[in-house]
Structure formats: C-alpha cells, structure tokens
Amino acid sequence: MKVFVLPSGFAGGDFVELGGEDFHYLCRVRRLKSGDSFPAVDGEGNGYHLTLEEAGRKSCRLRVQKKGSPRRGEEAITLYQCLPKGQKFDLIVRQAVELGVARVVPVRSRYSVPKIADEEGRLRRWHRIARQAAQQSGACGLPEIPAGISLADVPDDFGKHPGGRKLGIFFHQNPLAISSLHGYLSSIPEEIALVIGPEGGLSDEEAGFLARAGFVPAYLGHRVLRAETAPVFAAAAVRIILLERERWSLADGT
C-alpha cells in the first residue's frame, strides 16, 4: 500500500476516526481488515504508522503511532504557476505533485487569466486532486495550495517561506543569460521556487522584475510548450538534476 495522507483536520493523538472518502478508500477500495497496518504522513510531512482498530459501516477507527521526522533528502519545490485558461490547472496540480512539488501557488500575471472564478470551490478541487496525487505517488506530506497571489507578490511570498538556502528560478522562452539549470542547482539549494508563465509567457517587464528580485532565468529549449507542459518539464528537469547530483559536476569554465 502506498503512503496514506492523513486528512488536514488531523491534529495528532493516539487514535483517529475516519469517514467519507477516506473510509471508502481504506475499507472498500483497499479492503483493509482490523489489525492491518500501513504507513501515513500528515500535512507537515511527519510520518506515522497506522493500524486499523475497528471498521464500522460508515467509518473506521485507527491507532496512530508517530514515526521519525520528515523524509530527508528531498528539496522543497514551490511552483508559482501563472493561471492558465480553462481546467489546465487541474492537470498541472496533479503532475506537479507527482513530480514532488510541495507547494503550488496560483499566480495572476499580465497574460494570465485575471482572476479565479469561484476561487474557494477551485481551491477545494485542487486540494482534493493534490491529496490524491500525493497519496498515489508516495509524496511526503500534503502539498499546499494557498489562495492566488499576484506576480508582484511572488518574491515576498517566497522570501517569507521558511527554509534554508533559497533559489528562485523563472522560465523564459528566450535564453536570457548564459546560464543553465545545472549551474544554478550545483549549489544544492534547500528551497526552490519555479515561476512559470501562462499561455502567453511572462512579459519582459515581469522577467525584469523577477530578475531584480534575485530570481534567475532558465531556458527549456526552443520548443513552445503548452501552459500545462511547461511546469512538468521544469519540475522534472530540476528533479533529475538533483536526483543525480552526485554523478555530475560543472564543466570547466562554466
């Protein structure tokens, strides 16, 4: 069984009572029986060992044993995703979480959708998608998706976010600098921000603003990627370069 993600209401304790979707998933889909044990994480990334105590008709009761600290060796990636059209954000959330993004922040930018219609409903939907994706992929902790912010607030938001050595990267269709992801990531940052534009990309003013705020420009090749493919490419690129960090070094003269 893959890692189960405890509901956001879980606040610690030796037992937890689960109903609704969670009950359905554990007792109907996974068909767990009393005494069965499995691993779980909470929204903070803490690990647990759960044991099914008792299954009723509509809910079940589980014993909770806390394990050690959050899984190590995974850098925290925040995806600042400018709002694309239609339902594309759904696919972005799902694939980004599968690729290990810990936080997806919806961003309003010059060429993005100006505002999220029914933001509360959409956020609930994205939380549900993120939770399913985390559960299925064995992600560490429940991915965070806060309410949308404007691009002008991205540097502050990333700056306020707790964490160690930070690296903010924005992706641009033109190779703005003689730079490479390998170069940026050679320092082994602990907190990484990826800023991805909407269908129309980031404007030159926005790229300039991010650069002045300390974000570095990256380039994913000359192909035009769809709004929903660019974040997957960016997250996958960062992930493979860090996963194989011990196997490469920067070439001479870079």
Place this chain on the structure above:
Amino acid sequence: MKVFVLPSGFAGGDFVELGGEDFHYLCRVRRLKSGDSFPAVDGEGNGYHLTLEEAGRKSCRLRVQKKGSPRRGEEAITLYQCLPKGQKFDLIVRQAVELGVARVVPVRSRYSVPKIADEEGRLRRWHRIARQAAQQSGACGLPEIPAGISLADVPDDFGKHPGGRKLGIFFHQNPLAISSLHGYLSSIPEEIALVIGPEGGLSDEEAGFLARAGFVPAYLGHRVLRAETAPVFAAAAVRIILLERERWSLADGT
C-alpha cells in the same frame, strides 16, 4: 506564427493546395492573406518557406520553397510506451511530442492493455493529436506513430530504425544498477529509445529481457509516477541533460 506541418500527402513540388482543417487553420484561425509567408516542415523534417498565393472559400493555394536540411542538434527520441488504460495514451502523445519525441510506438507488455480496440481509429486520433502538438510546439517534422508491437519486438524495431549511435533506456521503479542518465547520455547518442511500462510497470522478466538486448536501466526516483506522467518525466529528463550537455561533465569516479 509557429512552424506549420505539411500534410502527410505532400510529396514535394512548387505549389500545394490545402483544404479542410489546414485551410481552416491558415485562413480562418491565423487569418493569413495573399502574400503572407511562414515557415513549415514536412514529415521528414525538411524545412520550407510557404507563401499564400490565393485563398478560396474552401481551400487555398500556397507557393512552396524548400529550405536547407532538417534542423540539426536534436537527437531523435523514440518512446516505446506500453499501453496504459483508457485515454491516457492521448495525453502521452501530446506531451511527448511537445517535449521533442519524434516517434511514439504503442507497445503491448505483460501488464499493459492486451490490445488496442479499434486500432485504426485510435492511430488516426493519435496522428491528429501528434500533428497538432508538433505544429504548436515548433517540432521538427511530423512525429511517427506506427501500429502497436509487442515488447519482445522492441529491440529489433529500434535496431532496424535508421540512425547513428544508439542508446536504449528502460525505466524501472527500482534502482537496478549504479547508473545515471547523465552517465548514459555523456556519450551524446544520436538515436535514443525510452521504454516505459504501463500502470503496473515492466515485469522482472521484461526488464531482464531488455537488459540482455543491450538496453540500460534508469531510475526516476522513489516516487510512484502515473502511467501518463512517467514518459513526460523521462523525456524531460533526457531533454534537459542533452540541452545542457556542454555545461556538465561526469563526476570523478563515475
């Protein structure tokens, strides 16, 4: 305007007459006028310069000037994708083509869907998706999607494919060897095959068979990826490592 992909029926010549979807796209969506010029490629990757001569009500006539040879500096990637359930192959085709995969081969494997229902219809659909994705992303040439083959035929199929230095990689959920994509790709292969399992992955027998046939195992981290996310991760990983090939070298001792 992005690069236009000439229909597969185009067999050279100084003029081409286009109707249907192509006419609609050029004259209605892009609203080209007589005299407008734009770049195009054919299924072989040859570049052209097209000029709209005359637009009728249902078709248009274009002048064709051939440009130089196919775009250089892009390795040819073939994705051997074991058939996942449902409509997932649609998304895989679209994203793989955006990421520069030149050939997507549907593969039947131990845990895959056993056969493609209405294969002709599905192939037509995938060709349409591939063509749209190629057009939108400025891909070089029309991606090829042949009829499905069985996993046992993958090494032969890749061996027969024309091209230079070849590298076949299969992706496995367990780290089978002390290997890395950086290590494999440091030789700068010209033809690359990526073999990706279905939902249930490749069986141990299949992995053994591919290894004996000269394919090398790669590992994308401990996360469980969905069948439709694994090929995107693999293609993106290969692409970024090759794109930045001049910027890294193998670490000592690897």
